[in-house]
Amino acid sequence: TKGDKAIVLGNEAIARGALEAGIGYASMYPGTPASEIIAVLDKNKSSIENLYTEFSLNEHISLHGAIGASWSGIRSLCAMKNVGLNVASEPAQFLSYTGVKAGLVLAIGSDPGAPSSSNEQDDRWYSLHNYMPIMEPSNIQEAKDFTKDAFDISEEFSFGVVLMAPSRLCHNAGALYFGDLRDRSDIKGDFKKDPENYLNLFGMAVRNHAKYLERNELLKKYLIESKFNKIINGSSSKIGFISSGVVYAHLMESLDILGIYDHKILKLGFTFPLPGELIGRFFEDLDKVVIVEEAEGFLEFQIKKIAYELGFKGAIYGKEFFKQTGELTIDDVIIGISNFFEKPLPAYFDFAVKKDKELKDKLPQRSGTFCIGCPHRATFYSILKAVGFSNTEGKEREAVIAGDIGCYTLGLLPPYNAMDFLTCMNAGLGIGQAISIFDKQKKVIALVGDSTFYHSGIPVLLNAVQNGSDILYIILDNSWTAMTGHQKTPSTQKDIDGKPSANVLNLKDLVKSLGVSYVKSLDPNSVKRFASQIKSALKEPGVKVIIAKRECILQEARRNKILNKKGSGFTEAGESLYEIQKSRCVKCNECFIELACPAIILKKDEETGNDYYYIDPASCVKCGVCCEICPNGAIRKVEFDLKTEFKLRQRAEVKSAEEDTNEVRINV
Amino acid sequence: MKKFNIAIVGLGGQGIITMGTVMKNAALSSDLQDVSGSERRGGAQREGYVETFVKYIFYENESEMKDPRKSMHSPMIESGGADALISLEPLETLRGACYLNKNSIVIFNKTPYIPISVRMGQTSYPEISFIVSELMKITENIFYYDFDAISLENFNSLTQKNIIALGALFAKAVIPIDIAAIENILKKGKGSENNLKAFKLGLKL
Numbered sequence: 001t002k003g004d005k006a007i008v009l010g011n012e013a014i015a016r017g018a019l020e021a022g023i024g025y026a027s028m029y030p031g032t033p034a035s036e037i038i039a040v041l042d043k044n045k046s047s048i049e050n051l052y053t054e055f056s057l058n059e060h061i062s063l064h065g066a067i068g069a070s071w072s073g074i075r076s077l078c079a080m081k082n083v084g085l086n087v088a089s090e091p092a093q094f095l096s097y098t099g100v101k102a103g104l105v106l107a108i109g110s111d112p113g114a115p116s117s118s119n120e121q122d123d124r125w126y127s128l129h130n131y132m133p134i135m136e137p138s139n140i141q142e143a144k145d146f147t148k149d150a151f152d153i154s155e156e157f158s159f160g161v162v163l164m165a166p167s168r169l170c171h172n173a174g175a176l177y178f179g180d181l182r183d184r185s186d187i188k189g190d191f192k193k194d195p196e197n198y199l200n201l202f203g204m205a206v207r208n209h210a211k212y213l214e215r216n217e218l219l220k221k222y223l224i225e226s227k228f229n230k231i232i233n234g235s236s237s238k239i240g241f242i243s244s245g246v247v248y249a250h251l252m253e254s255l256d257i258l259g260i261y262d263h264k265i266l267k268l269g270f271t272f273p274l275p276g277e278l279i280g281r282f283f284e285d286l287d288k289v290v291i292v293e294e295a296e297g298f299l300e301f302q303i304k305k306i307a308y309e310l311g312f313k314g315a316i317y318g319k320e321f322f323k324q325t326g327e328l329t330i331d332d333v334i335i336g337i338s339n340f341f342e343k344p345l346p347a348y349f350d351f352a353v354k355k356d357k358e359l360k361d362k363l364p365q366r367s368g369t370f371c372i373g374c375p376h377r378a379t380f381y382s383i384l385k386a387v388g389f390s391n392t393e394g395k396e397r398e399a400v401i402a403g404d405i406g407c408y409t410l411g412l413l414p415p416y417n418a419m420d421f422l423t424c425m426n427a428g429l430g431i432g433q434a435i436s437i438f439d440k441q442k443k444v445i446a447l448v449g450d451s452t453f454y455h456s457g458i459p460v461l462l463n464a465v466q467n468g469s470d471i472l473y474i475i476l477d478n479s480w481t482a483m484t485g486h487q488k489t490p491s492t493q494k495d496i497d498g499k500p501s502a503n504v505l506n507l508k509d510l511v512k513s514l515g516v517s518y519v520k521s522l523d524p525n526s527v528k529r530f531a532s533q534i535k536s537a538l539k540e541p542g543v544k545v546i547i548a549k550r551e552c553i554l555q556e557a558r559r560n561k562i563l564n565k566k567g568s569g570f571t572e573a574g575e576s577l578y579e580i581q582k583s584r585c586v587k588c589n590e591c592f593i594e595l596a597c598p599a600i601i602l603k604k605d606e607e608t609g610n611d612y613y614y615i616d617p618a619s620c621v622k623c624g625v626c627c628e629i630c631p632n633g634a635i636r637k638v639e640f641d642l643k644t645e646f647k648l649r650q651r652a653e654v655k656s657a658e659e660d661t662n663e664v665r666i667n668v
Numbered sequence: 669m670k671k672f673n674i675a676i677v678g679l680g681g682q683g684i685i686t687m688g689t690v691m692k693n694a695a696l697s698s699d700l701q702d703v704s705g706s707e708r709r710g711g712a713q714r715e716g717y718v719e720t721f722v723k724y725i726f727y728e729n730e731s732e733m734k735d736p737r738k739s740m741h742s743p744m745i746e747s748g749g750a751d752a753l754i755s756l757e758p759l760e761t762l763r764g765a766c767y768l769n770k771n772s773i774v775i776f777n778k779t780p781y782i783p784i785s786v787r788m789g790q791t792s793y794p795e796i797s798f799i800v801s802e803l804m805k806i807t808e809n810i811f812y813y814d815f816d817a818i819s820l821e822n823f824n825s826l827t828q829k830n831i832i833a834l835g836a837l838f839a840k841a842v843i844p845i846d847i848a849a850i851e852n853i854l855k856k857g858k859g860s861e862n863n864l865k866a867f868k869l870g871l872k873l
Contacts, residue, residue: 007692007703115708138740140704167706172743173692173720174704232736252740257749261737330742348769352748355806356766363762364791366783368680368716391788414784593788598715601782618816618826 004178010169011036013140013176014107017147018077019048021103022182024189025069027054027062029455030484031081032116033167034109038079039485050187055487058425058455059084063091063106067160070104071198072189075151079107083424085123087456089130092160096131097208098197099158099215103151106132107163109170112294113327116167118405118422120325122295124164127272131216134162134272135228136245140174146228146269148179157219159212164271166294168246168327220275228269231282238314240264240282242299243292244271250333251292257346258337271299279306283314290340291318294328367413372599373557373621375550379476379524380411380418381595381629383445386534391415391594399443399538402432406449407483407552408476415596425452429460433469433543443538445472450491450507451481458514464543465515472537472544476524477507478552486555493551496559511545521547525625553621576637577620578627580613584634587613591626591635600626669738672844673745674722674837677764678756679715679781683830687754688720690834690857694849700727706743715781717760721745724844752841754833756815757781758799765806773809773841775833779816811840813873819866828866835870847871 008016014037018026028038042053052069056062059080066078080088085108092106111117127134135150137143143165150161200208223229234240241263243251248267255261266282268274283289289307291300300318307316321336322328331353338345345353370377384391387399391414403412403419404426412419421431432446448457453475464471481487488495490505511519518540524530530548537544559565580591580600591600592613599619602611615626615635627635674691678684685707695703705721725741727733750767755776768774778796785791796812803810813836815829822828831854838847854863 005696007689007696139743168743169706171708172704172706173689174743175692175696175702230736246743249740250742250744252737253742254746256738257746265736267736330744330746334746346748348748349746352766352769352806356747359762359765359802362794363759364783364785364793366679366715366717366759366763366785369784371681415788596784596787598781602787618820 005175006178007173008140008176009036010140010143010165010172011109012040013143014079014147014163014165015040015077016176016178017144018075018105018151020144020179020181021148021151022075022184022187023077023151024050024074024184024187025052025066025076026079027056027065027077028079029056029059029062029084029087030451030481030487031084031109032484033111033170034079034081034084034107034165035484035487036170037077037107037109039487049184051184055481057490059088060091063088063095066104066106067091067095067098067100069189070100070102071194072191073102074187074189075102076104077107078104079109081117082108082110082121082123083117083119084108085126086121086424089126092126092132093130094200095160096212097200097205099212100154100160101192101194103154104160105147105150105154105163106160107147107165110164110166112166118424120295122298123162124271124298125296127162131159131212132162132272133157133159133219133270134164135269136164136271137169137269138245138248138267139169140172140176142269143169144176144179149228153219157215157222159215159219164245166246166327172246216273220273223270223273224275224277226270229278230267230269232265232267234264235262237263238285238287240266240286240289241292242266242268242282242289242303244268244299247292247294247328247333250328250330251337254330254333254337257334257349258343260337260341268299272302274299274302274306276306276309279303280310280312283307283310283312287314289314289316290321291316292322292333292336293318294322296324368410369413369596369598370407370410371553372597372619373553373623374407375478375524375548375553376408376411376476377595377597378527378530378623378625379408379474379548380416381625382524382527382531383474383534384416384418384594385527385531386538387443387445391417391596399445400432400435400439402428402435402444402446404428404446404448404452406452406476407478408447408449411447415593419447425455426457426460429457429464429471429473433460433464433467433471436469436471437467440470443472444470445474445534445538447474447476449482450475450477450479451487451489454490458510461511461516461543461545462514469543470541472534472546474534474546474548475507475511476548478550480552480555482552482554486552494559496555496562498559498563507547511547516543516545518542518544519547520545521549523550524548525550525623527625527628553623557621576639577617577622578615578624578635579638580615581634581636582612584632585613586632586634587611588631590629590631595626595629597626669728669732670726670844672724672726673750673767674724674752674754674843675719675745675750675764675767676722676754677717677719677760678777679760680718681715682718682756683827684718684720684756687830687834688722690831690850690853691722691845693853694845695724697849700730700733701725702727702733702739702741704741704743705745717763719764726844752837752843754837756829756833758796758812759783759794762794762799762802765803768803768806770807771809772807773837774803774807774811775836775840776810776812777815777829777833778812779814809840811836811873818869822869823862823866828862831863831866832870832873835867836873837870839871839873
């Protein structure tokens with residue numbers, strides 16, 4: 001309720017802003033870092049009157065859904081990650097032609113530095129072409145407040161409004177003051193025909209094009225005096241800074257750290273469109289302007305054009321001081337400002353940066369990997385076995401493996417290195433099917449997850465069938481959009497509370513109906529069977545599909561926990577578990593490096609000093625794959641009590657414990 | 669304005685983000701107080717590097733809180749800007765060492781999780797003594813424990829190690845937040861009994 005204060009994520013603040021604006025529709029195709037925006041609404045929808053939420057099959061559909069809701073008079077929120085707008089760029093383009101009825105906000109989670117993406121594109125550039133206004137909140141409070149206001153602006157100027165939030169804001173957790181919620185009882189759809197705006201053909205399209213250019217001019221006028229763009233006056237300095245979004249927050253803290261307070265600052269809440277009059281007002285008395293922003297310089301591009309039109313005689317700096325690639329961190333901003341003023345860096349900061357450079361070279365890299373018990377690990381192990389490849393031998397893998405987007409993308413990392421290319425959703429089969437036509441010498445395998453397949457893979461598969469490709473397509477069907485926090489897919493059989501889903505799709509039948517005659521569906525954790533199936537499929541001509549069907553281990557384990565069921569899942573005391581018998585293990589590395597399950601660890605025998613492999617009972621989830629692949633029969637299932645085992649372990653370590661007690665306190 | 673910055677690092681699945689959430693929720697009582705800090709969520713559940721920042725901000729008065737040059741804070745901690753670092757994995761302590769200065773307090777967990785590159789024999793995992801000596805070049809306030817072992821011994825599970833480490837932080841550093849405020853938050857959450865016990869265990873270290 002109003003006035004309440006709580007710790008929320010940036011994404012949750014956006015969702016709250018949308019609720020305060022009275023949305024009745026919220027949708028997205030899940031994508032990090034934006035997923036929680038819709039997930040939090042979806043989770044709570046039973047307690048929110050007249051709220052429809054949807055995890056759409058892709059971003060194109062999701063934005064169209066939001067448009068349909070808007071035209072029915074329902075305020076609608078559509079969220080996506082940065083690359084999602086590529087998929088939704090077509091509806092976005094038309095949205096400016098047609099305009100909205102009820103407010104429509106498109107919340108985009110951008111991902112500079114690409115910690116969870118396959119590129120770091122800056123979606124703001126789209127607006128130079130589709131004219132969607134862009135708002136950039138700088139902190140959690142603004143994320144909520146801007147979102148709420150965005151709906152009013154959307155309605156007033158009849159544009160879909162983009163709310164841009166980088167991962168640093170989406171996943172910033174901090175204090176938020178709530179505002180009032182609107183009465184939701186009157187949220188009801190009523191589609192009113194509007195052929196003037198909604199029909200676009202020939203001259204109608206040209207007329208609507210002219211109309212949105214006019215609306216853009218009106219919005220520009222409004223933004224000259226709006227509360228969103230703020231000028232903070234300096235003292236007599238002739239230097240000014242322009243920034244927006246999270247980078248503005250970096251800028252303000254950096255200036256505070258550096259003790260610089262006397263320069264003029266323009267905070268842009270709207271980074272498109274930019275009113276010339278506002279920029280001109282800021283330029284007054286300045287002879288140097290520094291634009292602090294991430295990526296290629298969207299603001300610099302616009303502001304230099306405005307400066308030319310205004311005849312501004314001063315100098316404008318930007319990308320000379322702030323890098324174009326990777327995330328622009330607070331460190332980058334501190335360094336950029338110091339360089340601009342030719343001032344030395346603060347000593348503590350300089351020391352830490354140098355020490356870090358020196359240290360990082362000495363540290364082993366750590367890359368993510370599949371969860372313990374993940375069926376994808378078994379799938380990759382089987383694929384590599386089937387094409388006769390070993391992680392340890394160091395010879396080239398002949399078969400081409402086409403990658404795609406999802407948890408299984410981690411298969412491109414060591415030790416598997418099992419992908420030859422990775423770009424966008426469904427590029428794996430799209431590019432792979434053409435390679436199979438032109439390179440007849442190599443076997444081509446394309447991978448895809450269930451969610452990615454449903455996103456836009458069906459036409460690609462149909463295309464491959466229609467045009468005579470020779471490719472093995474493996475669909476890793478784990479029943480969930482797992483990587484983004486487990487949203488449902490058409491493959492989801494039952495929810496984590498055990499409730500069966502309505503409308504479960506039979507994937508095998510779907511694939512068959514597309515004209516694929518070779519379709520197999522099996523459990524990848526039966527690695528021997530699975531590998532031999534891949535081997536025989538590779539001998540067949542044409543398009544072959546193998547569905548690696550096994551549910552995400554995390555969801556299975558969560559369900560077991562909720563329903564209080566034993567079975568595969570996380571270990572509790574007194575359960576049977578796998579163990580490696582020291583006497584039989586010859587350290588052939590089949591489990592340790594080829595399969596590379598993180599539950600199998602290297603330990604030192606205190607008496608002999610020899611290394612041995614050991615299954616950590618606190619981590620193992622009993623998937624049993626290591627047991628199946630061990631060529632020496634060294635892995636067996638035993639009754640196990642975690643607590644007893646821990647005590648045994650402790651006793652072994654007691655000898656060396658004298659100088660190595662639990663606490664070591666050094667010169668405090 | 670006073671600031672107190674805490675960086676928490678470790679691996680996905682260790683409860684790093686939960687620690688940050690607990691610490692932030694304990695800072696809601698005063699109006700002249702702000703709290704923020706971003707999370708790196710990419711590696712969650714998948715053994716990748718995860719970090720979260722907790723930034724406490726205390727304003728002197730209302731006018732400072734409304735001053736645009738003082739009231740906007742980055743979600744990140746700058747290099748050398750952390751008053752405290754908690755790390756739940758020894759090697760990752762060194763990756764988080766960039767946030768340390770000579771006065772910082774470091775609490776780290778002794779149980780290593782071996783990265784794939786070490787598993788494959790391409791690199792080696794640093795000895796604890798190396799980690800400590802590198803940290804000592806920055807700050808002398810270093811405390812390390814086997815939080816995995818303490819959690820296993822007391823709870824028969826590894827899941828409490830994050831809250832034990834949180835207790836250890838409050839035992840070793842002067843944090844401008846009441847211990848009772850943290851306990852209140854733990855009381856409200858899931859598994860409160862174990863969490864309170866874990867926090868107390870940490871406080872005794």
